[in-house]
Amino acid sequence: MLPHLGEAYSLARYLTRNDHDAEDVVQDAYLRAFTYRETFRGEGSQSARAWFLTIVRNTAFSWKRKSGNRVEVAEFDETHHSEAVAGNHPEAAMLRTAEREALADAIEQLPTEFREVIVLREVEGLSYREISEVVGVPAGTVMSRLSRARERLQRALLPVRGD
């Protein structure tokens, strides 16, 4: 597989929330990476992955502007979240399903600046420093955004868990 394709696609997909746009964004991002490969120096701590994901992220945002915010209201495709639930206890499974749906909704409703740090951290496994590079904010801001984003998600789960 092409380097970083899965990561690029996941990021684009979670940022645009639309499969078709995500594919276009990924395609565009590879072309940009090719065109601007000279800008990748690999100096200091810069990782190739962070460099490329920066391009994917920026491409996704310019895509969003181009398409007149259409992707912001696009329906989230539930099929991507429908994998079987682990465990054999029906009640626990139901709770988990409800929880997962509440969480998926909550993530979807997060403002973009929160959603992107959650995706970069939890899906892509980037370090704060890499996230800081991709998003273009100081690492301290990454830390506080992550914490605030998690606070929101935690609150969204409270009614489901009933405590």
Added chain:
Amino acid sequence: MRHPDLEMQVDAWLDGELPAVEAGEIEAHLERCPQCARFREERLALRHAVRTALPQLTPSATLEARVRRQLKDARVRERARAGLGTRQWMAIAASLLIVALGSWQLGRQQPHATDLGDEVLRSHVRALMPGHLTDVLSSDQHTVKPWFNGVLDYSPPVYDFAGRGYPLIGGRLEYIGGKKVAALVYGRRKHLITVLVWPRAQGESAGKAGFRQGYNLLSWTTPSYVYWITSDLGRPELTEFSTLLREADAMAGVGPKE
């Protein structure tokens, strides 16, 4: 009482992003503050739930084909503009994506080895270069372990911790301290862990743990082996992984008896 001012730090600590001194302080605080300890448990549960709700997605096969075709077109256009010779072009084309998107550059940052820790670190960084990761690529410990029989005079302990989130990726041969040693590669999300293990010489002690150039290093000995592990993972996760290895060794009878 709750400590909202500390919660952000607990988050960072769970992410393995807190500097050692602050991490120590937070750990001490978590020991004595039940509210913050509860907060930590909630956050751990949340992290698990978020990762389940946000799986890595797999792109369609047609996307990769489209991207490749497009890159090929772009290369052809560029080549036409630049008027490069075929040979030059072949060389560039072959290395292009790897150079642009691979992690070869990490190798350039490393200073000369001055101690074992540096050698271990460099072997890990070298392994991140495309194609250098493994000599034997298998998640099956019964494939990886025998492979070493042919190339080393000892048989290193090989485990698979896929069930614990640290799958075995493969193994390779390394030269550390002038000796051939076994290197095992384990994964953790998108991160890689290199485990170097060799028979312990009499009186040989563990190396110094540390954090160098963005990588965490841990080392310990068992009665039979010396271990070095390194990764860009945060210290908490790398420590968790080292605990798995020690436990597995203890179960297998090669671990610490003391």
